[in-house]
Amino acid sequence: xxxxxxxxxxxxxxxxxxxxxxxxxxxxxxxxxxxxxxxxxxxxxxxxxxxxxxxxxxxxxxxxxxxxxxxxxxxxxxxxxxxxxxxxxxxxxxxxxxxxxxxxxxxxxxxxxxxxxxxxxxxxxxxxxxxxxxxxxxx
Amino acid sequence: xxxxxxxxxxxxxxxxxxxxxxxxxxxxxxxxxxxxxxxxxxxxxxxxxxxxxxxxxxxxxxxxxxxxxxxxxxxxxxxxxxxxxxxxxxxxxxxxxxxxxxxxxxxxxxxxxxxxxxxxxxxxxxxxxxxxxxxxxxx
DNA sequence: TAAAAATACTCCATAGGTATTTTAT
DNA sequence: ATAAAATACCTATGGAGTATTTTTA
Numbered sequence: 001x002x003x004x005x006x007x008x009x010x011x012x013x014x015x016x017x018x019x020x021x022x023x024x025x026x027x028x029x030x031x032x033x034x035x036x037x038x039x040x041x042x043x044x045x046x047x048x049x050x051x052x053x054x055x056x057x058x059x060x061x062x063x064x065x066x067x068x069x070x071x072x073x074x075x076x077x078x079x080x081x082x083x084x085x086x087x088x089x090x091x092x093x094x095x096x097x098x099x100x101x102x103x104x105x106x107x108x109x110x111x112x113x114x115x116x117x118x119x120x121x122x123x124x125x126x127x128x129x130x131x132x133x134x135x136x137x138x139x
Numbered sequence: 140x141x142x143x144x145x146x147x148x149x150x151x152x153x154x155x156x157x158x159x160x161x162x163x164x165x166x167x168x169x170x171x172x173x174x175x176x177x178x179x180x181x182x183x184x185x186x187x188x189x190x191x192x193x194x195x196x197x198x199x200x201x202x203x204x205x206x207x208x209x210x211x212x213x214x215x216x217x218x219x220x221x222x223x224x225x226x227x228x229x230x231x232x233x234x235x236x237x238x239x240x241x242x243x244x245x246x247x248x249x250x251x252x253x254x255x256x257x258x259x260x261x262x263x264x265x266x267x268x269x270x271x272x273x274x275x276x277x278x
Numbered sequence: 279t280a281a282a283a284a285t286a287c288t289c290c291a292t293a294g295g296t297a298t299t300t301t302a303t
Numbered sequence: 304a305t306a307a308a309a310t311a312c313c314t315a316t317g318g319a320g321t322a323t324t325t326t327t328a
Contacts, residue, residue: 001218002141004293019307031294033309043221052302052307060224067217071210075140078206082182085199143318158282170319172284191282191327 001042003075006068008035009047013065016054140181142214145207147174148186152204155193 011021012032022029040047047061057065150160151171161168179186186200196204 001214002143004141017307018309027293028295029308030296030310035293037309043218045221045224050308052300054307060221063220064217067213067220071213071217074206074210074213078203078210079140079182081202081206082184082199085184156282157284166318167320168283169285169321174318176284189283189326191325193282 001039003072005035005039006072008032009039010065010068010072012036012048012055013057013061016056018055140178142211144174144178145211147171148178149204149207149211151175151187151194152196152200155195157194 008021008025008027011024012018015021015024018029018032018036022032025032036047043060043064045060045064046058047064048055049058147160147164147166150163151157154160154163157168157171157175161171164171175186182199182203184199184203185197186203187194188197
């Protein structure tokens with residue numbers, strides 16, 4: 001069961017037939033036919049009752065329609081979130097460090113992160129643990 | 140973005156690396172590597188920070204983990220629903236019909252439905268509209 | 279130097295297409 | 304007679320595998 005096929009299924013349900021759905025999604029009618037058949041086989045249920053004029057959902061098909069709508073909507077929202085955030089990440093990173101923190105490890109980590117995310121801005125405060133804790137809390 | 144790849148992604152996140160994840164899912168390490176790279180490309184975001192010892196999620200990766208968990212869980216539940224219902228459909232269908240309803244159409248439809256779902260049981264009440272409505276309401 | 283990720287290819291499964299047949303109105 | 308689904312067959316994209324190289328702790 002893949003998102004692509006669930007979308008085929010929903011489109012057939014909406015359009016009421018393979019031909020209409022295949023036009024909407026720009027795939028051929030036999031491709032849709034096979035994918036729907038394979039989906040029915042995978043789920044062990046007939047999803048549509050076929051007449052030569054149209055395809056109407058069975059009760060099981062109606063159940064799948066609800067589920068598929070939920071799943072695809074969530075997937076679409078996720079893709080939107082990612083396309084909305086663009087391809088850059090920016091922000092402030094505040095790092096507090098006591099004497100005991102290994103400075104080399106820290107700078108290496110920063111270099112690594114900056115390589116991935118040039119938009120990140122670092123601020124480092126050094127001192128004893130109490131001083132550091134206090135400065136971090138002010139932010 | 141397909142369910143298969145989202146599952147790859149979650150497994151890499153859980154196992155902390157490609158090698159472990161590929162063993163869990165019985166695919167090879169280079170296959171996982173490519174699929175994750177393509178997912179990152181599709182979403183326009185680095186999802187993991189790679190060290191040679193492990194792969195840890197970026198903030199964007201953490202977001203996708205939440206979403207992917209929701210999506211896959213919903214898909215799994217859906218598949219479970221269908222496998223639980225087995226491959227038979229049974230039930231009672233009660234049809235009320237006034238004189239004017241075309242009997243041939245009705246019996247044709249029943250034959251068609253029974254062909255798909257042998258477990259369905261039909262009951263037909265005939266009479267005037269009021270009588271039919273009353274009997275249907277009793278059920 | 280060891281353990282893991284990335285690359286470079288090769289292969290094949292299957293998604294997708296074209297042509298045709300079947301079916302029911 | 305027509306409009307739609309199904310079937311048969313072919314093509315090709317990309318998912319997956321094998322072998323190897325690169326990287327860094």
